[in-house]
Amino acid sequence: MRLFEYESRQILEREGIPVTKAGVARTPEEAERIAREIAGPVVLKSQVLTGGRMKAGGVKFADTPEEARAHAEHILGLEINGHMPRGVLVGHKAPIAKELYAGVIYDGTRKLPTFVFSDMGGIDIEEVAETHPDHIGRGHFSTILPQMDFRAKDVIASVGITGGDLNKLTPILSKLARLFVKYDMTLAEINPLAQLEDGSFVAVDAHMDMENEARGRHKALLAELGVGDEETREAREPTPFEIEGERIDSVDHRGVAGNVTEFDGNLGLVIGAGGGSLTLFDAVRKYGGRPANYCEIGGNPSVSKACNLTKLVLQKPGVDKIAVMMSIVSNTRVDIVARGVIKACTELGYDPAEKIAIFRIPGAWEDEGFKILERYGVEYCDRSVSMHEAARRAVEKIGGQAAAQTPAAGAEEGTSGAATEVTQP
Amino acid sequence: MADGMFIQVEVDESVRGDAELAQKLADACPVDIFENAGGRVEIVPANLDECVLCELCIHAAPPGAVRVRKLYSGEVLQSAD
Numbered sequence: 001m002r003l004f005e006y007e008s009r010q011i012l013e014r015e016g017i018p019v020t021k022a023g024v025a026r027t028p029e030e031a032e033r034i035a036r037e038i039a040g041p042v043v044l045k046s047q048v049l050t051g052g053r054m055k056a057g058g059v060k061f062a063d064t065p066e067e068a069r070a071h072a073e074h075i076l077g078l079e080i081n082g083h084m085p086r087g088v089l090v091g092h093k094a095p096i097a098k099e100l101y102a103g104v105i106y107d108g109t110r111k112l113p114t115f116v117f118s119d120m121g122g123i124d125i126e127e128v129a130e131t132h133p134d135h136i137g138r139g140h141f142s143t144i145l146p147q148m149d150f151r152a153k154d155v156i157a158s159v160g161i162t163g164g165d166l167n168k169l170t171p172i173l174s175k176l177a178r179l180f181v182k183y184d185m186t187l188a189e190i191n192p193l194a195q196l197e198d199g200s201f202v203a204v205d206a207h208m209d210m211e212n213e214a215r216g217r218h219k220a221l222l223a224e225l226g227v228g229d230e231e232t233r234e235a236r237e238p239t240p241f242e243i244e245g246e247r248i249d250s251v252d253h254r255g256v257a258g259n260v261t262e263f264d265g266n267l268g269l270v271i272g273a274g275g276g277s278l279t280l281f282d283a284v285r286k287y288g289g290r291p292a293n294y295c296e297i298g299g300n301p302s303v304s305k306a307c308n309l310t311k312l313v314l315q316k317p318g319v320d321k322i323a324v325m326m327s328i329v330s331n332t333r334v335d336i337v338a339r340g341v342i343k344a345c346t347e348l349g350y351d352p353a354e355k356i357a358i359f360r361i362p363g364a365w366e367d368e369g370f371k372i373l374e375r376y377g378v379e380y381c382d383r384s385v386s387m388h389e390a391a392r393r394a395v396e397k398i399g400g401q402a403a404a405q406t407p408a409a410g411a412e413e414g415t416s417g418a419a420t421e422v423t424q425p
Numbered sequence: 426m427a428d429g430m431f432i433q434v435e436v437d438e439s440v441r442g443d444a445e446l447a448q449k450l451a452d453a454c455p456v457d458i459f460e461n462a463g464g465r466v467e468i469v470p471a472n473l474d475e476c477v478l479c480e481l482c483i484h485a486a487p488p489g490a491v492r493v494r495k496l497y498s499g500e501v502l503q504s505a506d
């Protein structure tokens with residue numbers, strides 16, 4: 001869940017990280033009042049959850065409150081990448097001597113948060129990483145052990161910062177790491193972290209993303225920030241398809257049919273289990289398939305939940321077939337999912353054997369599941385067929401580009417159901 | 426007897442009016458296939474396909490009184506006694 005810049009700044013302040021004096025205005029009059037209170041040159045920034053503000057004209061500078069008011073009027077009516085601003089941030093235009101970068105991100109490979117620090121701030125950190133890798137310091141830290149300042153200090157020192165500056169910057173990066181863990185963030189960055197002419201350091205801009213699943217744990221903070229329960233804070237508003245997916249998941253407590261996301265392809269996906277969704281989605285794309293959706297099904301959903309999700313996917317305009325694929329399941333029953341997807345097909349008047357390109361869910365109660373699939377002539381495969389090979393077969397069936405990228409014959413051949421007539425090239 | 430798409434449940438007519446059994450079956454079934462309808466065993470057709478084949482109903486009823494048939498394979502689950 002993305003947070004607006006003004007909200008991220010509030011969190012920084014709350015955790016003791018210095019920020020430039022600022023306020024958020026919803027009207028030009030408010031912007032003028034805030035600029036008057038700051039009593040100096042100000043910067044006005046559109047509060048949108050998208051990038052490219054500067055290019056789009058969403059960032060302006062003003063020397064007087066009257067000028068601030070005029071700029072605010074323009075910014076508040078300016079749509080940026082399809083987003084209308086929540087407000088305009090009016091902040092003190094600080095006398096900056098040097099711009100740096102401080103961030104904390106989550107390293108999904110190491111499963112640990114990571115400090116990222118650079119003495120080159122104010123530009124995309126990805127660009128710095130590419131063009132000046134020696135100007136970026138990184139270091140993992142534990143989410144379990146107490147946060148130790150020396151770890152932050154090591155990272156800052158690695159880009160050549162020493163002496164008093166090192167001592168002033170260490171608590172800032174360390175506090176950023178603490179708030180990252182405390183508020184279940186997936187990203188917390190200050191860019192730029194400015195060194196003012198008097199030598200002090202202050203956050204000029206901040207960006208934070210909170211783990212969606214953690215919203216419930218931070219109700220007090222979100223209420224304080226004014227974030228409503230109904231705000232998805234995603235990059236775009238959910239589509240009616242996605243809203244219906246959420247409804248299907250929420251009306252039945254059994255299992256999960258979540259994160260339904262719409263795409264514009266022709267292959268519907270009923271996928272899930274232990275990270276299987278992402279792997280399978282990527283595999284479909286790798287073989288030239290065009291997914292119509294993404295979803296995560298698991299946790300032993302009821303037949304009706306599996307059925308309703310499948311119906312939703314099947315009824316999406318442009319969907320020719322569906323692929324029902326999971327990693328090996330232990331807490332989801334193969335037979336229950338098989339019943340659900342077959343029921344959806346028949347209730348919509350489709351032949352399951354025709355509509356289901358492939359069914360690849362090995363695991364709990366698979367023998368029972370396979371009996372059901374055989375009864376309806378649906379092509380299925382067991383665990384001896386990899387997820388990638390199952391995805392390839394699904395793409396091939398729908399007429400994608402799979403054949404062009406077929407792995408060596410026999411390389412991933414496995415046991416398939418009685419109805420399976422897939423020819424290995 | 427009631428049919429789902431995958432599951433059929435049969436309850437002997439001789440025990441359908443047993444109020445105690447009706448409650449026992451309603452309590453035992455984790456997916457609410459049985460209902461105690463005023464002391465009579467009633468089957469909820471909409472829930473039949475949710476059957477998880479746990480056999481709790483079979484063990485809650487007198488031997489042979491409840492049978493669960495898998496319509497996709499023809500197998501019948503019932504008490505061995």
